[in-house]
Amino acid sequence: MVNEQEKQKFGEMLNDFTLQQVRTGTKLSLSQTLAGKKGAVVVFWSGVCSHCVRYDPFLNGFEKRHPELSLLAVASRHGETLDSIESAVVERKIHFPMVYDPGGKVAAEWCTQQTPRAFLMDANRTLLYRGAIDNFKYPEDPEFVGYLEPAIDQFLKGEPITRTETASYGCAIQSVYYILPRAL
Amino acid sequence: MNPSSNLFSRLSSALLETGLVAAQTALGAAQRTVEQISGQTRGPAEPIPVDGPTDMDNAVSDFANRVARICRYTPLDVSQISAASGEIIEAARRSFSFVDIKDAHYLGFPAQLAISVGSLVTQSALRGLAAWEVMGSSRMPLLARDFVEMFTEFPVFIGLEYREAIEKARQRVRAVPGDHKTRLELGQMLVKCGLYPDAERELLQVPDNSFFYPTAIYEASIALYRAGRYESSARAGVEALNADPSNERARMNLWLTAQKLGGYPKFVPPTHRMEVVAGYDKPRVQFEDIAHKIGLDKTAANRGTAIFDYDNDGYLDIAIATAHGGISLYHNNGDGTFTDVSVGSGLDGCVEAFAITVGDYNNDGLADIFVTRFGFYAGHGHLYRNNGDGTFTDVTAEAGLSVWGPAFAASFVDYDNDGFLDLYIPNNLGSLFERKVPNRLFHNNGNGTFTEVTEQTGIQTIWPSIGGAWADYNNDGHQGLFVSNGLGRSQLYRNNGDGTFTDVSKEAGVDDLLFGSPVFWWDYDNDGWLDIAQCSWSDHEDVIYTYRHNEGPPDGSPMRVYHNNRNGTFTQVQHDIGLTGCYGTMSANFGDFNNDGLLDLALGNGSPKMDRMEPMIILENQDGVFHNTTFSAGLPLTGKSHGVNLADLFGDGRLSVIVAAGGAYPGDLLTTNVFYPTTLAGNYLNVRLDGVVSNRSAIGARVALESEGRSQFRQVSGGSNFGCLPLEQHFGLAGATTVQSLEIRWPSGLVQRFENLPVNTTIRFTEGEPGWKDVYVKHSAAVASHH
Numbered sequence: 001m002v003n004e005q006e007k008q009k010f011g012e013m014l015n016d017f018t019l020q021q022v023r024t025g026t027k028l029s030l031s032q033t034l035a036g037k038k039g040a041v042v043v044f045w046s047g048v049c050s051h052c053v054r055y056d057p058f059l060n061g062f063e064k065r066h067p068e069l070s071l072l073a074v075a076s077r078h079g080e081t082l083d084s085i086e087s088a089v090v091e092r093k094i095h096f097p098m099v100y101d102p103g104g105k106v107a108a109e110w111c112t113q114q115t116p117r118a119f120l121m122d123a124n125r126t127l128l129y130r131g132a133i134d135n136f137k138y139p140e141d142p143e144f145v146g147y148l149e150p151a152i153d154q155f156l157k158g159e160p161i162t163r164t165e166t167a168s169y170g171c172a173i174q175s176v177y178y179i180l181p182r183a184l
Numbered sequence: 185m186n187p188s189s190n191l192f193s194r195l196s197s198a199l200l201e202t203g204l205v206a207a208q209t210a211l212g213a214a215q216r217t218v219e220q221i222s223g224q225t226r227g228p229a230e231p232i233p234v235d236g237p238t239d240m241d242n243a244v245s246d247f248a249n250r251v252a253r254i255c256r257y258t259p260l261d262v263s264q265i266s267a268a269s270g271e272i273i274e275a276a277r278r279s280f281s282f283v284d285i286k287d288a289h290y291l292g293f294p295a296q297l298a299i300s301v302g303s304l305v306t307q308s309a310l311r312g313l314a315a316w317e318v319m320g321s322s323r324m325p326l327l328a329r330d331f332v333e334m335f336t337e338f339p340v341f342i343g344l345e346y347r348e349a350i351e352k353a354r355q356r357v358r359a360v361p362g363d364h365k366t367r368l369e370l371g372q373m374l375v376k377c378g379l380y381p382d383a384e385r386e387l388l389q390v391p392d393n394s395f396f397y398p399t400a401i402y403e404a405s406i407a408l409y410r411a412g413r414y415e416s417s418a419r420a421g422v423e424a425l426n427a428d429p430s431n432e433r434a435r436m437n438l439w440l441t442a443q444k445l446g447g448y449p450k451f452v453p454p455t456h457r458m459e460v461v462a463g464y465d466k467p468r469v470q471f472e473d474i475a476h477k478i479g480l481d482k483t484a485a486n487r488g489t490a491i492f493d494y495d496n497d498g499y500l501d502i503a504i505a506t507a508h509g510g511i512s513l514y515h516n517n518g519d520g521t522f523t524d525v526s527v528g529s530g531l532d533g534c535v536e537a538f539a540i541t542v543g544d545y546n547n548d549g550l551a552d553i554f555v556t557r558f559g560f561y562a563g564h565g566h567l568y569r570n571n572g573d574g575t576f577t578d579v580t581a582e583a584g585l586s587v588w589g590p591a592f593a594a595s596f597v598d599y600d601n602d603g604f605l606d607l608y609i610p611n612n613l614g615s616l617f618e619r620k621v622p623n624r625l626f627h628n629n630g631n632g633t634f635t636e637v638t639e640q641t642g643i644q645t646i647w648p649s650i651g652g653a654w655a656d657y658n659n660d661g662h663q664g665l666f667v668s669n670g671l672g673r674s675q676l677y678r679n680n681g682d683g684t685f686t687d688v689s690k691e692a693g694v695d696d697l698l699f700g701s702p703v704f705w706w707d708y709d710n711d712g713w714l715d716i717a718q719c720s721w722s723d724h725e726d727v728i729y730t731y732r733h734n735e736g737p738p739d740g741s742p743m744r745v746y747h748n749n750r751n752g753t754f755t756q757v758q759h760d761i762g763l764t765g766c767y768g769t770m771s772a773n774f775g776d777f778n779n780d781g782l783l784d785l786a787l788g789n790g791s792p793k794m795d796r797m798e799p800m801i802i803l804e805n806q807d808g809v810f811h812n813t814t815f816s817a818g819l820p821l822t823g824k825s826h827g828v829n830l831a832d833l834f835g836d837g838r839l840s841v842i843v844a845a846g847g848a849y850p851g852d853l854l855t856t857n858v859f860y861p862t863t864l865a866g867n868y869l870n871v872r873l874d875g876v877v878s879n880r881s882a883i884g885a886r887v888a889l890e891s892e893g894r895s896q897f898r899q900v901s902g903g904s905n906f907g908c909l910p911l912e913q914h915f916g917l918a919g920a921t922t923v924q925s926l927e928i929r930w931p932s933g934l935v936q937r938f939e940n941l942p943v944n945t946t947i948r949f950t951e952g953e954p955g956w957k958d959v960y961v962k963h964s965a966a967v968a969s970h971h
Contacts, residue, residue, distance in 0.1 A: 165527075
């Protein structure tokens, strides 16, 4: 496990993956989404995670803000089905691209234990930024600090990225239950 | 505490303890008998019940907790009864799924069930009585309400099942828009999830003529505060106090909001304001938060911290545990910055970690860690072996440590002085209805494996334990154990030196029945004998009283400081040294951050509740009396805090206060702070020890320092709470420019004495070797002046 994780380093190429798309059911690879784009943002995501709910408007507005980048959400939480994810997507009027990662296999390869966790890469899938979208404050909070957006701005301007890594926080992709397989 | 109440509480604690022991052991023995008669077998060790309970006692607890949760999430309405009964039947099916009714082994089922229910009811009732005894009747209703709320909810929020609970509440208010109770609960759940705008929308729909309005508008003020909308929060806070002038929690939060706004806004009437007097004593050292400058501003539901040099480059690195996320490992670059090296370390995969404890269990010169997980919810701990290349390997199973329980802070200790670190794991209660999981002691076999020795050592307790602290308190060369119990009697175990322990709490005078929280040993008065600091968790109202009066209420429960009388007995002295405040302490540590030769305190406070944004505090020891200098020393209001730690991060003699903040609910996110002294308040000497015959980490070693007529005394600790202090021992020397002598008493029994030591440096001693070595080879003034 440690050896696998060692593969993911800044300035090196991220693993490609091909997964089934939510809604259409067709296969989609990360490299396909990068075609004709300057780079991409991958966000590990869950249909039950309350933090992901917070970023619905942020992610829905991503394509409009950054037409030169692609966005791909990867629904990785253990126990979520394509049906449960689709119902969350419909209910929350989510229209950003999403693929289904059964059992969180890609998440594990990408050293991701919680949702949401964002990765910024260039067109060659070179890792540029890894971590939280912001410091989990609301934008109107005086203590709000964005992480992903400043990294994107610097990348698009061709500047070095000041902060390449932050600790991500959110909901665990795999909740480990002892005693209670289900609480309710 | 006056003598009569002390007598009463001792009497009660003895009676309660007898009852609890009977409920656990006598009824447990009856249970075993039925099992034997019916031919059921138990394994040698209790397996981790990943798929649900595997024995009657756990099944009964599980079922009771499930029913409590179902009741909690079911609206009080006749129409809901049939749905709820269906859920209860389903809960029973899940809890008792291990029972095969066709199997003849379960013929004794009715008898087992009766015994198990009986013992659980008895234990729960007695623990309720203990709570009553400790908190008093006036505090009990609020406490009971908060605890039932938290304990029924934790599994739901840890397991991410809040979506179902929220959906259920949403459907209910859609169907019955006048059900304001459910709407209030919906709003509260949304606050706990960090969805503040949604919470605000629901809470503000509760009409002001509703019985639930005062609580709803108060919760709205919390949602707005959390969203950073301080002025709106203050307006809601004013409304909350208009609706219920007795809501002291609203008054306190309005004060916190006012601090964010630079003072009370004009619209806050004088009746709603409060004057805070605690935290403004004159400080001798000022702090600046440098977390964002050095890359340690981790925002999360942070918990335990451990500060240790994992790569032996001399600089102290930091690990921070987090609810729902993995452990973050930060490498100290030695240039005043840290780099997040979690990914690839093997620690990033350890989600839901609670407290981290450091010790070199295999004596290979690399600091290893033991991590407890889940805390208030049963999980199992992990032992990570440090591979020396920046990675850690989970060796829990091969080390024989795969045990589960609601463990809090574990400790490394060499209790038998064989040169190998043993491991102590205290367990709390993991849910509302639960039997005590034993505190466990594991003996290190010296070959990478451990053997449980709990029973033969005699350190069992019936009380829910928060932490244990080990020390050679009677200077006999053996490590004794003080156990701090949450809602229980404190316990001191004397190490008999033959692998057994004797509970000497009563004769030592340390058996108070209290809501104990973190504990550590320290020599606060520099007399060469280790004293006890045991924190206490006080409810919100007592804390608010403390903020207004700079001391706790007369019947409150401040932290206990037990002075070591050098004859096996202790005397409570907290009232004599200024430690009279009541705080909701969840984490505590000590260190001489003003470098005056006297140990100071840092307390991390709060509770899991979202409205309990109780700041951490520092208590500066000024000439033997502690002063709360928190706000005047420049510590901002950071909210609840878990992993309080103190360390010299830059090798410059300034002891930073490191605070990992945050709480258990998904929405309870706060940012880690590093409060760095803006000046070097006095000279210092940092000392590190490498054991050779003794355990390599030298845990248990004692160091006595003499400088210009003043003695100081330290013991290297193997962890006792959410903040695992560095193994490095920091001595503040005030104006002294020479250190006459340093005496090291190694756990092996070797005593070494050194004379004429330097000041303002960090040096390392190796057991049995003459002289010392500098730790920071290239240490330059540039590093110290970096900030």
